Amino acid sequence: MRRDTTTNRHRFAAWCGGIVSALMLAACGAAPIAQTAVPNPTATTAPAANVPPTIAPPTTAPTASAPTVTQPPVTTDIPAAPTATVEAELPVPDCSGLTPAQTEGPYYTPDTPERTSLIELGMTGTRLILTGYVLDANCQPIANAWLDFWQTDDEGEYDNAGYVMRGHQFADANGRYQLETVLPGLYPGRTRHIHVKVQAPDGPILTSQVYFPGEPANTSDGIFDSALIADVQTTADGLIGTFNFVINAK
Numbered sequence: 001m002r003r004d005t006t007t008n009r010h011r012f013a014a015w016c017g018g019i020v021s022a023l024m025l026a027a028c029g030a031a032p033i034a035q036t037a038v039p040n041p042t043a044t045t046a047p048a049a050n051v052p053p054t055i056a057p058p059t060t061a062p063t064a065s066a067p068t069v070t071q072p073p074v075t076t077d078i079p080a081a082p083t084a085t086v087e088a089e090l091p092v093p094d095c096s097g098l099t100p101a102q103t104e105g106p107y108y109t110p111d112t113p114e115r116t117s118l119i120e121l122g123m124t125g126t127r128l129i130l131t132g133y134v135l136d137a138n139c140q141p142i143a144n145a146w147l148d149f150w151q152t153d154d155e156g157e158y159d160n161a162g163y164v165m166r167g168h169q170f171a172d173a174n175g176r177y178q179l180e181t182v183l184p185g186l187y188p189g190r191t192r193h194i195h196v197k198v199q200a201p202d203g204p205i206l207t208s209q210v211y212f213p214g215e216p217a218n219t220s221d222g223i224f225d226s227a228l229i230a231d232v233q234t235t236a237d238g239l240i241g242t243f244n245f246v247i248n249a250k
């Protein structure tokens with residue numbers, strides 16, 4: 001009898017549970033409109049009728065202190081395409097002779113930071129990608145070649161106290177390098193140029209300069225060498241200059 005009583009209790013409880021569940025389901029069926037009345041603390045305006053009742057707050061909602069600039073840290077003069085999208089096609093290297101050496105000039109600073117982009121927050125100028133290969137005299141790529149670039153900013157000023165517009169990098173396994181920078185400005189007595197030192201691992205250092213085509217001052221600059229003119233193309237990403245360095249590897 002105790003077993004029967006227990007069974008009956010279980011049946012009664014199950015029946016009650018079913019009734020409660022049914023009531024809850026009925027209540028839930030009528031509940032969604034009630035949920036829309038729950039205030040969303042993140043909403044600034046009342047939700048539209050067709051907006052889901054619970055709107056998760058955006059995880060990246062801008063705040064007064066959050067950075068508002070999501071583009072590269074450059075001015076509007078510099079196209080905002082990310083560096084990663086720039087992958088210039090390079091012609092088959094022409095290794096007709098070693099890259100001519102040029103004077104270092106008075107503005108070299110050693111121990112530059114390692115970086116492939118010289119562009120920093122707030123800079124102005126025309127964005128320039130300078131890319132190419134570092135090759136030996138047999139036109140073979142020199143993996144891990146060291147390249148140290150320095151130049152003026154857009155206004156023709158060198159930073160002789162710090163490392164603005166200065167940086168070194170290493171060519172990849174195919175001997176390729178890529179520098180992101182701005183077109184250097186002009187200063188008295190010189191045409192537009194970028195200074196560079198290039199060195200194969202354990203090889204001698206070549207000090208030289210890279211020039212730009214069509215510059216009026218190319219003809220009046222006594223240091224200028226037409227063998228050092230980069231091939232410059234205008235693209236949607238800005239200017240892309242290609243120049244291959246052919247150096248002694250040993």
Ligand code: FE
Nearest residue numbers: 105107190195
């Ligand atoms: Fe210079």
